[in-house]
Amino acid sequence: MSGPDAGQPARILIADDEPLNRDLMALLVRALGHEPAFANDGPAALAAAAERPPDLVLLDVMMPGMDGFEVARRLKAHEATRGVPVVIVSALDDAQSRLKGLAAGAEDFLSRPVDRSELAARVRNLLRLKRLQDELAAQAATLEHRVRLRTEELDRGQREAIQALLRVAAHKDDRGGAHVKRIGM
Amino acid sequence: MNERKPLVLVVDDEEANRRMLQMMLGAENYRVALAADGPRALESAAAEPPDLVLLDVMMPGMDGFEVAARLKAAPATRHVPIIMVTALDDRDSRLQGLKAGAEDFLAKPVDRAELTVRVRNLLKLKEYGDFLADHNRILEEKVRERTRELTASYRETILTLNRAAAYKDEETGAHVARISFYTVEIAAALGMDAEFRDTIHYASPMHDVGKIAIPDAILGKPGKFEPHEWEIMKTHATMGAKLIAGGNSPYLKMGAEIALGHHERWDGGGYPAGLAGEAIPLAARIMQICDVYDALRSKRPYKPAFEHTRALEIILKGDGRTMPGHFDPAVLDAFGKRAERCAEIHAEHADETAR
Numbered sequence: 001m002s003g004p005d006a007g008q009p010a011r012i013l014i015a016d017d018e019p020l021n022r023d024l025m026a027l028l029v030r031a032l033g034h035e036p037a038f039a040n041d042g043p044a045a046l047a048a049a050a051e052r053p054p055d056l057v058l059l060d061v062m063m064p065g066m067d068g069f070e071v072a073r074r075l076k077a078h079e080a081t082r083g084v085p086v087v088i089v090s091a092l093d094d095a096q097s098r099l100k101g102l103a104a105g106a107e108d109f110l111s112r113p114v115d116r117s118e119l120a121a122r123v124r125n126l127l128r129l130k131r132l133q134d135e136l137a138a139q140a141a142t143l144e145h146r147v148r149l150r151t152e153e154l155d156r157g158q159r160e161a162i163q164a165l166l167r168v169a170a171h172k173d174d175r176g177g178a179h180v181k182r183i184g185m
Numbered sequence: 186m187n188e189r190k191p192l193v194l195v196v197d198d199e200e201a202n203r204r205m206l207q208m209m210l211g212a213e214n215y216r217v218a219l220a221a222d223g224p225r226a227l228e229s230a231a232a233e234p235p236d237l238v239l240l241d242v243m244m245p246g247m248d249g250f251e252v253a254a255r256l257k258a259a260p261a262t263r264h265v266p267i268i269m270v271t272a273l274d275d276r277d278s279r280l281q282g283l284k285a286g287a288e289d290f291l292a293k294p295v296d297r298a299e300l301t302v303r304v305r306n307l308l309k310l311k312e313y314g315d316f317l318a319d320h321n322r323i324l325e326e327k328v329r330e331r332t333r334e335l336t337a338s339y340r341e342t343i344l345t346l347n348r349a350a351a352y353k354d355e356e357t358g359a360h361v362a363r364i365s366f367y368t369v370e371i372a373a374a375l376g377m378d379a380e381f382r383d384t385i386h387y388a389s390p391m392h393d394v395g396k397i398a399i400p401d402a403i404l405g406k407p408g409k410f411e412p413h414e415w416e417i418m419k420t421h422a423t424m425g426a427k428l429i430a431g432g433n434s435p436y437l438k439m440g441a442e443i444a445l446g447h448h449e450r451w452d453g454g455g456y457p458a459g460l461a462g463e464a465i466p467l468a469a470r471i472m473q474i475c476d477v478y479d480a481l482r483s484k485r486p487y488k489p490a491f492e493h494t495r496a497l498e499i500i501l502k503g504d505g506r507t508m509p510g511h512f513d514p515a516v517l518d519a520f521g522k523r524a525e526r527c528a529e530i531h532a533e534h535a536d537e538t539a540r
Binding site for chain 2: 092095098099101102106107108109111115116117118120121122125126128129132133135136139142143146147150151153154155156157158160161162163164165167168169171
């Protein structure tokens with residue numbers, strides 16, 4: 001099942017130490033029309049995200065060594081990965097994890113066992129939000145660019161108008177029939 | 186981006202649930218509207234479209250899916266995100282909710298952290314979406330604002346050029362003003378966009394700039410022209426285009442088109458090139474009819490100034506000198522539609538008799 005306007009296939013990083021969980025999640029991600037990438041622990045997730053920032057991260061909280069909260073915190077601390085939406089994947093009854101995930105800067109949550117519709121909704125909304133945020137960020141640059149283009153255009157137009165005015169003025173003093181021939185009529 | 190507090194509509198048939206969600210959302214600084222059933226939710230959303238709807242699935246009468254489908258079908262609420270509140274183990278409801286157009290879900294009992302992130306994400310989505318929908322209009326406004334001074338000085342230069350262009354015209358400054366307004370009226374009647382109308386407003390007064398190059402002895406001659414004099418007189422079209430053409434300025438480009446083509450005729454009987462039909466640029470075709478109208482309304486050595494009705498009649502039916510076939514039929518039709526406006530323009534910008 002794909003979202004109503006899933007748009008372009010996105011690259012989704014699945015960070016989980018359990019191979020079975022990764023495979024299951026990958027299956028669901030592919031079914032949504034997106035492309036999964038994998039990391040089997042926290043440091044691997046950070047390395048993968050640094051090398052090529054994904055469009056979204058599905059992050060398991062319970063990983064040995066560096067847990068999901070720490071990964072989320074580090075992703076949000078780095079300029080290159082700050083904008084990547086992070087979804088914390090935790091146990092259903094784990095309210096504590098959700099609060100910690102929120103504090104670590106995660107964008108949203110997903111409970112195990114993962115429900116297809118929930119995953120579809122969350123991935124679709126966060127990808128759309130990311131795209132809109134990127135467009136907004138580009139807007140400031142676009143404005144400067146367009147102001148520059150318009151300024152150049154007006155400048156050029158004004159110079160041309162002044163030149164035309166000078167040509168007209170030159171003719172005003174130049175009476176008599178001979179000039180018509182000189183102009184090359 | 187938006188100073189207004191977002192409005193969240195909570196729809197649930199259980200009062201305790203409504204109260205709890207109201208409390209949690211109020212703590213997040215949102216405005217909250219409450220509805221106890223589907224019909225009242227639709228009523229509330231129609232009266233003031235909310236920024237987000239929290240919608241219970243299981244309600245007596247109209248269920249949540251039906252409410253969602255109706256909200257998504259109405260133009261005013263189509264873009265309002267919906268979060269469906271479902272039972273934890275109810276996978277079917279979530280699937281059905283997606284199909285009904287819901288954006289996301291919340292499981293009962295509602296977890297506060299989940300509520301917080303989901304509401305926040307969807308409100309951002311709505312706000313950014315609304316903002317970017319207006320993106321181009323807002324951007325264009327900002328560009329215009331930032332280049333206002335330069336635009337003003339550019340136009341000032343064009344106006345100076347227009348005054349210079351009218352220097353040797355037999356007409357007055359009022360003629361130049363009238364031409365600007367007539368041409369804009371005709372362009373509007375033809376459905377031309379704001380850019381075209383702005384351009385022709387500033388470009389049309391340059392139509393006779395080439396008369397600068399015509400000797401006074403010919404230009405000011407009271408009687409009929411000798412054939413060789415008429416040949417020289419006719420060069421003002423080509424001459425004018427040469428004086429102002431060559432650049433990329435839209436005003437000068439159109440000004441040159443108008444100068445060159447405003448004595449061409451639709452039937453091919455005009456000068457300097459004898460162009461016919463759409464080979465004559467539209468701006469020149471518009472200028473041509475306006476020039477003829479204004480000339481008919483003005484006193485000339487060989488004719489009196491005609492009243493509006495007579496001038497209109499000559500343009501629409503012909504008088505032997507001027508024929509309807511001279512004009513582009515679409516432009517002629519547009520002129521007919523705006524003839525009264527042209528009469529008003531003529532009255533508003535009358536020639537000063539003291540000159």
